Amino acid sequence: MKRKITALILTICFMGAAALAPSILVGMLPTVTVTRTEQSQYRASVQCDGTVALTDVSSIYLQFPVVAKSIDVKPGDYVVKGQRLFTIDKDATVSAITQALSQSAAIPAFLNLEGLAEALGSTLTNSGAFDFSAIPDAVYSTETGYVRELNVSTSSLFNYTQPAATVSEEQRQIIKLNVPENIIYQISVGDEAQVIGNNGADETVSGRVTRVAETAVTVFSGLNQTKAVETIVTLDAKNHYINGTTVKVTIFTEEARTIVSVPYEAVDQNEQGEEFVRCVENGKVVFRTVTTGSETETGFEVLEGLTGGETLVLNGQDLKEGQMVLCRWDGETP
Secondary structure (H helix, E strand, C coil): CHHHHHHHHHHHHHHHHHHHHHHHHHHHCCEEEEEECCEEEECCEEEEEEEEEECCEEEECCCCCCCEEEECCCCCCEECCCCEEEEECHHHHHHHHHHHHHCHHHCCCCCCHHHHHHHCCCCCCCHHHCCHHHCCCEEECCCCEEEEEECCCCCCCCCCCCCCEEEECCCCEEEEEEEECCCHHHCCCCCEEEEEECCCCCCCEEEEEEEECCCCEEEEECCEEEEEEEEEEEECCCCCCCCCCEEEEEEECCCCEEEEEEEHHHCEECCCCCEEEEEEECCEEEEEECEEEEECCCEEEEEECCCCCCEEECCCCCCCCCCECEEEECCCCC
16 A cells, blocks of 8 residues: 555656646746847938038129129119129229239238239239229129128228129028048939938928039048038928038938848857848747848848848847747847
8 A cells, every 4th residue: 555655646746747847948948039020111321410501502703802882782682683783983993902002011812913913904014004994884693583692892892702792593591511432422413311400309301412513622620631522402491490500411312112120239140251140930049141231220131031020039149059948029028
C-alpha cells in the first residue's frame, strides 16, 4: 500500500512539473521590443534657412549721380510702365558735380571719375570737358507695379551705385536661399516648397522654386566659408512675412511615393557589409537582408527585403538567428 501511495505522489509531482515546465521555459526567454513595419507616404526634401524679400523687383539705375528737381511718387505708390518718377534739375546737377570735381578732397566716395567721364561722353581733363547734355530731363518707371525704394534727393547728388528707384510688379514675396553646393543638384525650378517662420508659430505657407542661379558664390559664416547657390522660392501668399526676416524652407525634390521605412536602430550590418534587420516569425528571430534607400525623419527607406506588416526587432544586436523570444510592442509598459 505504501508503495502505491508513494508512486501516486511521484506521479502527481511529475505531472505538476510537466505543467509548469512551459511557464518556466517561457520565463527564461529574452524579451525584445518590436514594432510593425508599415507602408507610408514619403516625399524627399531638403531644408534651408532663407531671407524674406520682395518678388520681381526692377531696379532703375542711372549712369551718373543727379539732383532731383521734383519727385512725383513716393514708396508704396502704384505706377505703370513709362510713368514719370522724378524730374532732374540739370543746373543743380552740373553745379554739384563741378563743385565736387574742383574740390578733390570733397569728392564723394561714390563719384567714380572714370566711370562718370565715360557716362558723360568725355575724357577726364577738367570739369568743363563733360558733355552734360547726356543728362536726361526725367526718369520713368521701367515696370508696372509698386514703388519700393526712391533714393534720389532734391538737395544733393544721390549715390548712383545704388538704384535710383525700385519697382516690384506685385505685392508678392520671395525667399532668398543660399543652398549648399552639395545638395543644390537635388533642386529644380518648379519644385514645391513650404515655408514657416523661424519662431515655429506661423502657419505654413506654400510656394515654388522660381530660380536657381547658374553660378555658386562664397558664403561666410564666422571664420568658415562655403560654396552655395542662390535659389529663389516665390510664395503663393502675399505679404505674409516681414521683409528681411529669416524663415525655414522645405523644398520637395520629388513627388510623394509609398515606401516601407524602418527605424534607424533596427538596421544592422553583417561581416560581408550587407544590411539586415531582425524579424520575429512564430516566436523565432529571423534575419532578413534588406536594401535601404533614402533617410526619412524617423528611419531608413527599405527598397528591398520587406513589404510591410513584418514584426521588427528594435536594438536586437545580441540576438541569434532562430532564437526564441518574447515580444513587447514598442511603447508598451514593461
